[in-house]
Each structure stands twice: as structure tokens, then as C-alpha cells.
Amino acid sequence: MPVNFQSIQAQIREMGQKAELRERDLLAKLRKAREVLYTYAVETEAVRQRVAQAATAAKSLRCALPSGEPLTTQLPTPPLRCEYVLLAADGSQVVPSHHDAVEFGVINVGAVRFLPGQPYAPREYIYSELLFHDKLYTADGYLLTEEVVALKRDVAERGTLADLARQEKLPVVTLTDGQLEIYGESKRSKEFDREIERYKNVLNDLAAQGVITAGYVSKPRSDLAVRMLDLMLLERLEMAGNERMRQLGGLTDATLFAGFRDIPPLLAPGERSAVFGIYSKPNTPFDGALAVHYFYLNVGTAHRPVLARVEVPAWVAADPALIDLLQHALVAQCQALGSQPYPYALHRSHEVAVVSLEEKKQLENMIMIELRRQGAQVDSLSEKQFHKELQHRTRYP
Amino acid sequence: MSIPTTHSTPRQVEIGRLLRASTTGCVIGCRVSQLDVPSFGCMVSIPLQPGYQVFGLIYDIHIDDDGLVRQLVTAEGVPEDVIQDNRQNRNVPIEMSVLLVGYQQGSRVYHMIPPRPPLTLDAIYICSDEETCRFCSAGHFGYFRHVLRAQDLPVGELLAAHMQNVARSQRSHGNPGWVEQATQELITLLRDDYPTLMAVLGALGDADLQYAE
Numbered sequence: 090m091p092v093n094f095q096s097i098q099a100q101i102r103e104m105g106q107k108a109e110l111r112e113r114d115l116l117a118k119l120r121k122a123r124e125v126l127y128t129y130a131v132e133t134e135a136v137r138q139r140v141a142q143a144a145t146a147a148k149s150l151r152c153a154l155p156s157g158e159p160l161t162t163q164l165p166t167p168p169l170r171c172e173y174v175l176l177a178a179d180g181s182q183v184v185p186s187h188h189d190a191v192e193f194g195v196i197n198v199g200a201v202r203f204l205p206g207q208p209y210a211p212r213e214y215i216y217s218e219l220l221f222h223d224k225l226y227t228a229d230g231y232l233l234t235e236e237v238v239a240l241k242r243d244v245a246e247r248g249t250l251a252d253l254a255r256q257e258k259l260p261v262v263t264l265t266d267g268q269l270e271i272y273g274e275s276k277r278s279k280e281f282d283r284e285i286e287r288y289k290n291v292l293n294d295l296a297a298q299g300v301i302t303a304g305y306v307s308k309p310r311s312d313l314a315v316r317m318l319d320l321m322l323l324e325r326l327e328m329a330g331n332e333r334m335r336q337l338g339g340l341t342d343a344t345l346f347a348g349f350r351d352i353p354p355l356l357a358p359g360e361r362s363a364v365f366g367i368y369s370k371p372n373t374p375f376d377g378a379l380a381v382h383y384f385y386l387n388v389g390t391a392h393r394p395v396l397a398r399v400e401v402p403a404w405v406a407a408d409p410a411l412i413d414l415l416q417h418a419l420v421a422q423c424q425a426l427g428s429q430p431y432p433y434a435l436h437r438s439h440e441v442a443v444v445s446l447e448e449k450k451q452l453e454n455m456i457m458i459e460l461r462r463q464g465a466q467v468d469s470l471s472e473k474q475f476h477k478e479l480q481h482r483t484r485y486p
Numbered sequence: 487m488s489i490p491t492t493h494s495t496p497r498q499v500e501i502g503r504l505l506r507a508s509t510t511g512c513v514i515g516c517r518v519s520q521l522d523v524p525s526f527g528c529m530v531s532i533p534l535q536p537g538y539q540v541f542g543l544i545y546d547i548h549i550d551d552d553g554l555v556r557q558l559v560t561a562e563g564v565p566e567d568v569i570q571d572n573r574q575n576r577n578v579p580i581e582m583s584v585l586l587v588g589y590q591q592g593s594r595v596y597h598m599i600p601p602r603p604p605l606t607l608d609a610i611y612i613c614s615d616e617e618t619c620r621f622c623s624a625g626h627f628g629y630f631r632h633v634l635r636a637q638d639l640p641v642g643e644l645l646a647a648h649m650q651n652v653a654r655s656q657r658s659h660g661n662p663g664w665v666e667q668a669t670q671e672l673i674t675l676l677r678d679d680y681p682t683l684m685a686v687l688g689a690l691g692d693a694d695l696q697y698a699e
Contacts, residue, residue: 203567210570425568427561433568436554440576 092153112350118340119349125318126345126355130161136317136346140368143320147330152316153342154366156382156406162363163356166420167413174257174417175203177264177434178250180242181442183449184235185225188471191456194220194238195449198245199441200253201434205421211434212443216249221456227280240271240284247291247302248467262301264417266435269304270367270381272376285374290378301411301476305419305432309385309398314365343396346385354394356387359420361399364406373404382406386416388423388430395430397423499523500609501530502579507603511586511634512542514610515579521547527647529613529621530584532604533683537592540600541613541621541629542584543648545639550577561623584610585636587611587643588621597628615655622652623661627671634675634682641682642689645672650693665695 129136133155144150183195200214220241225233233241243265250263294304318475320329320336328334346362348354356362362385375381380403389395399419405411423430460467470478501524502516512532516524524530524544533539555572558564564652589600613621621629633641633648649668656664678681 114593205565205567210574211567213575281492421565424563425561425565426557429557437571437576440554460634 091438105305115340115344116350116352118337119352121322121336121344122315122318122340123355125321125353126160127320129318130159133157133160136160136197136321136362137192139428140317140322141325143323143329144368146326146328149370150330151311151313151367151369152320156364158363160363161355163360164416165357166359167417168347169206171409171412171414171416173260173262173418175205175262175422175434176250176253176257177201177203177432177438177441178246179266179435179438180246181444182237182238182242183444183452185220185232186474187232188474189453190468190470191224191453191460192221192223192232193452193456194233195444195452196220196245197240197442197444198242198249199438199443200249201441202253202436203434205418209268211437213437214253215441216245218245219452221236229278233280234278237278237280237284238340240281240288244287244291245285247288247295250302251291251298251300254295254298256486260301260414261298262415263295263303264419264422264432264435265266265304266307267304268306268381269302269402278448289374289379292402296378296402301405301415302402303405303415303419304400305435306398306400307431308434309396310341311341311398312337312341312353313367313383315340315345317365317368318345342385342398347387347394347396354387356394356396357468358387358390358394361386361412361416364412366403366406378402378404382383384412386419386474388420393428499612501612502582502610504532504604504606504608504610505579505581507605509586509599510603512584512604514582516582517578518573518580520582521614524582525529525647527644527651528654529618529648529651530610531613531617532608532610534604534608538589540586540604541595542586542588543633543644544582545585545636545644546583548581548583552577557679560600585632585639587632590621595624597625597632599632615658618652618655619659619661622656622668624666627668630668630671630675641688642685645686646689646693646695649690649695653695662696666697669695 140150140152140154146424178198178200180199181197183193183197185192186196196214196218200216201211202214203211220233220238227233227237246265247263250265254261254263269292271285292302315337316335319335322336323329323334332338346355364382364384366380366382381400382403382405383398383400386397386399387394388397397419399415401412401415405415419432422432422434425433426436457467469475498519501520505513505515507513514530524547526547528543528544530541530542531539531542555577558568558572586600586603588595588597590596596679630645633639633645648664652668653665656662672686672690673683676686
């Protein structure tokens with residue numbers, strides 16, 4: 090059945106009517122946030138203290154933490170000071186499903202190696218791992234969840250980068266798409282914890298090699314810096330952590346730095362913000378050298394700011410030369426894609442990694458053929474899946 | 487049409503492998519590094535088994551685009567490594583369309599549609615001068631009818647490019663009269679199709695073919 094367009098049309102109209110109101114609200118919050126940002130621009134220690142005080146009142150507090158640079162920092166793209174190798178990796182996965190004829194999973198990682206500034210085609214790498222039999226189940230006998238398979242993919246992505254980086258002599262910048270930090274796991278399992286440990290080991294390996302490690306977040310929605318500014322507006326610390334008491338709720342960091350309507354961007358094209366740390370609840374898996382830091386980078390143009398959030402581990406954040414090289418590399422990569430700036434190397438690694446539905450079907454057939462060849466019993470699709478895959482109505486002729 | 491066997495001929499440059507085929511034509515895929523050799527109108531051969539090979543003419547070489555390439559062309563100053571990436575790693579293989587114009591069975595050349603098409607991943611070679619002369623001199627230009635029948639192709643341009651290539655080979659093999667004979671045959675074949683005849687003759691004129699004195 091199609092969408093009930095008639096019923097939804099009224100809701101769309103209502104949405105349009107409320108848009109203006111929401112924009113006005115957003116503008117007011119943005120003005121307020123900018124005011125606070127400028128007020129405390131160099132008083133970073135006062136902000137850090139405020140966060141620490143608020144943390145005692147709100148146990149689940151999560152917000153940005155100034156790392157030393159003024160809050161209004163705008164640093165242009167630095168010139169390139171050395172040759173470097175850029176490695177990017179992306180992953181794709183087939184999540185096992187008991188509705189399929191055979192239960193299997195796949196972790197597929199695509200990576201590319203660029204020598205920026207050199208007239209050579211990059212090298213492509215692809216690594217595929219089939220998950221079958223025991224590898225598909227947790228120690229408690231449950232089929233691997235989507236979350237665990239995704240984490241396995243993340244580990245494989247960064248593991249691939251660490252292996253490739255080991256072969257390099259030049260400084261190495263590694264990129265992956267999305268956050269560096271893994272959090273939000275609702276139902277922690279032993280498998281999840283084990284994969285987190287492996288993930289941290291790989292990050293430690295990258296740190297030991299001195300490899301610049303970064304996660305690139307396109308169209309970021311986070312509001313950690315805004316939440317930090319919100320704390321400065323609190324009348325009483327007890328209010329910290331209470332969503333309803335927030336004055337800047339609904340405003341994102343990207344809007345704070347990109348501006349909105351008549352409020353100009355804080356960052357010019359190619360400029361980055363200050364590097365922020367993240368205050369998070371105690372016992373986070375990422376602390377010490379692996380504590381996640383981030384900055385915002387305007388990879389857009391004067392007419393169309395495009396804000397990306399770049400996450401790096403603490404040991405990268407602590408070295409301005411490494412941040413400079415990373416900023417340079419990202420701006421150059423994004424410029425290659427013109428009006429839709431995004432690191433070219435990341436897009437290419439995605440292209441290499443992606444497993445299409447057709448390829449999944451092909452793998453399934455290969456597995457079934459092999460099982461039959463070995464005389465094994467092959468199950469069939471679940472009845473539910475069978476009906477979902479029925480051919481759609483066709484037109485005559 | 488009995489001609490010496492070509493088995494002893496050293497194989498020329500491999501230009502790619504077969505992607506798909508029918509009895510009238512096929513599409514070849516090649517890497518960018520293989521692209522300097524083949525050109526529009528080139529004669530190619532596809533050996534299928536000892537004593538059996540198929541001949542064809544390249545009538546199209548296409549470079550496909552995609553969303554990323556379209557995005558890249560809008561960017562200012564595309565870096566050289568990105569250009570090389572798109573040429574060498576992406577959008578491959580480059581596809582070439584070939585019109586099948588005859589085959590060789592044993593020692594005989596037939597200007598007929600081959601009895602069975604080549605198969606996926608068969609290797610395709612550029613014909614040597616000797617092979618080209620042998621194929622084009624066999625019989626009486628019977629393969630022209632396959633070209634003239636292909637209404638969707640730029641027939642005049644294809645014949646002109648082909649004759650330019652063959653004329654050079656024939657001259658070096660002591661047969662400078664081939665161009666004139668081929669042109670006469672085309673005039674005869676197209677005597678009832680004035681528009682096509684004019685298009686073909688116009689293209690041949692532009693090809694600056696050297697006719698025997």
C-alpha cells in the first residue's frame with residue numbers, strides 16, 4: 090500500500106507553518122550561544138571548572154571541554170610542511186539473519202593509499218572475512234547482533250589501517266568515516282566488550298606507530314560545545330543535566346560555528362575551530378592517550394559553509410604539528426570534490442568496500458553450492474522472507 | 487578463398503578481453519594502459535581454437551561517466567592523483583564495440599558472420615599488417631556488406647578509417663591497387679543508395695587515401 094498522502098499532507102502543512110517559528114527560536118539561541126562563546130573565549134579554565142562542578146550534580150553529564158585554545162579559535166589551513174601518505178578505510182557488512190537460507194555474515198573493508206601531490210593513482214586494498222558457524226554466535230549462543238557486527242567492522246577498518254601504516258616510511262594520516270569514539274551501546278555483551286578491547290588495542294597500535302588517526306563526521310549533529318556553553322548560563326548547578334532547563338537546547342555545534350541566516354560563520358573556508366576534549370561519565374573505555382578530542386572544520390566556501398567534525402585521540406590533539414597536517418590533508422581532500430566537499434579518499438574507500446545486495450546473493454549462492462557439494466543439508470528462506478522477495482507486479486507486455 | 491594458415495604468425499598486442507557477444511558483434515573490455523593501441527576502424531582478431539578465429543572492426547570506444555566523475559568535473563583543479571585514480575582504478579574496463587565481419591576456419595577466410603560467437607573473457611588482438619591484408623584481400627570485399635548493413639553505425643567514417651589502415655598495410659605488402667578496388671566495390675554496392683554512397687565517398691575523400699597511379 091502506498092503512503093496515505095492525503096492524511097500526511099495536512100501534517101506537512103503544519104510542519105511548514107511551524108518552520109518559521111523554529112527558525113526564530115534557533116536564531117535567538119544562536120545569538121545567545123555566540124555571546125557566551127565570546128564572553129568565555131579566553132577563560133577556558135573557568136569553563137573547565139564549571140564543567141567539573143556540573144559533573145558532580147549531573148552524573149550523566151556529557152559535554153565539550155576546552156583543551157587550552159581560546160573557544161573562538163579560527164585557524165586557517167596551514168601550508169604543507171612535509172610529504173605524507175594518506176590512508177583511508179571504510180567497511181561494509183552483511184549481518185547474519187536467520188531468515189536467510191544459510192546464516193552467514195561478512196565483514197568487508199576497503200582501503201586506499203594516496204601519496205598526495207604525486208601524479209600516481211592510489212592503491213586499493215580489499216579485505217573480506219566470512220563469518221560462519223561458531224563465529225556467528227555469542228558465547229551464550231545468540232546470533233551476533235547488528236551492533237556487534239558493526240563494531241567488528243570498525244575494528245577491521247582500523248586494523249587494516251594499522252597494518253598498512255606499518256609499511257610506510259613517510260608520516261601517515263589515516264581516515265575513517267564517522268566517530269572515533271564508540272558509545273551508546275545499550276545492552277553490553279561479552280562480545281561487545283571484547284571487540285571494544287580489540288578496538289582500543291588497534292588505536293594503541295596506531296598511537297605507538299605515531300600514525301595520525303582521525304574520524305571524519307559529515308553533517309555533524311552533535312551539540313557537545315553548545316552543552317558546555319549551556320552550563321555557563323545555568324543559574325544553579327543543580328539544574329545541570331536537566332534537559333528542560335537548557336537554554337540552548339536544539340542548537341547544534343555545527344550551527345554555532347557555521348552561522349545561520351544573518352549570523353555569519355565563525356569559521357572561514359578552510360579554517361578549523363579550537364580543539365575540544367569531551368567530558369564524559371567516568372569509566373569510559375576511551376581515556377588517557379585514547380581520550381577522544383575533536384574540532385570543527387569548514388570545508389565549504391564563502392557562500393556555503395560546510396562544517397565537518399573531526400575526531401582525534403588525545404595524543405594527536407596534543408601535537409599542533411599533527412593537527413596542522415591533518416587539517417591540511419582534509420581540506421585538500423574535500424576540495425577535490427568541489428561543491429559537495431567530503432574527503433575523496435573516504436568516498437573511494439567506501440566504493441571499494443561496499444557489498445551490494447546482488448553480491449550478497451551471489452555469496453549466498455556460492456555457500457549453498459559448496460554445502461550441497463559436500464552433501465550437507467541446505468535450509469531454505471524463511472516463509473516471511475520468501476514472500477518479501479516475491480516479484481513485484483509487472484506491466485503487460 | 488584459400489590462404490596460408492596464420493598459426494605461425496606471432497601474436498600481436500592483446501587489447502582486452504571479451505565482455506559480451508553475439509554472432510554479429512561483441513564488446514571488449516580493456517584497461518586504460520591497453521588503450522593506446524586500438525583505434526576506431528582497427529581490425530581485430532579473436533582466436534577461439536586452433537584454426538578458428540573471428541575478425542572484427544572496432545566501431546566504438548566508450549568511456550562511461552558516473553556520479554563521482556560528474557562531481558569531480560565541477561571542482562577547481564582536480565589533483566593529478568585523483569585523475570589517475572579515475573582513469574586507472576575506477577570506471578574500468580573501458581569498453582570497445584566490435585562489428586564481426588568474418589572468420590577463418592582452417593586455412594580459409596570467410597567474409598560471413600561467424601558460426602558461433604566468441605566467449606566471455608576470450609582475448610582480443612589487433613591484427614598484424616599481414617593478417618589484415620590477408621583478410622581484406624580474400625574474396626571480393628564480401629565483408630563490406632556487414633558494415634553497410636549496420637545502419638546505426640557511422641558507416642562512412644568506419645569505412646574511411648578502416649580503409650586508411652588497410653591501405654597502408656596493402657601498400658607495404660605490394661598491393662597499392664587495393665584502395666581503388668575497394669572504392670569501386672563500395673560504389674557498386676551503394677549504387678541504389680545515393681545518400682549513403684555520398685556519405686561514404688565524402689568520408690573517403692577526407693581520409694586522404696592514396697590511389698594507385
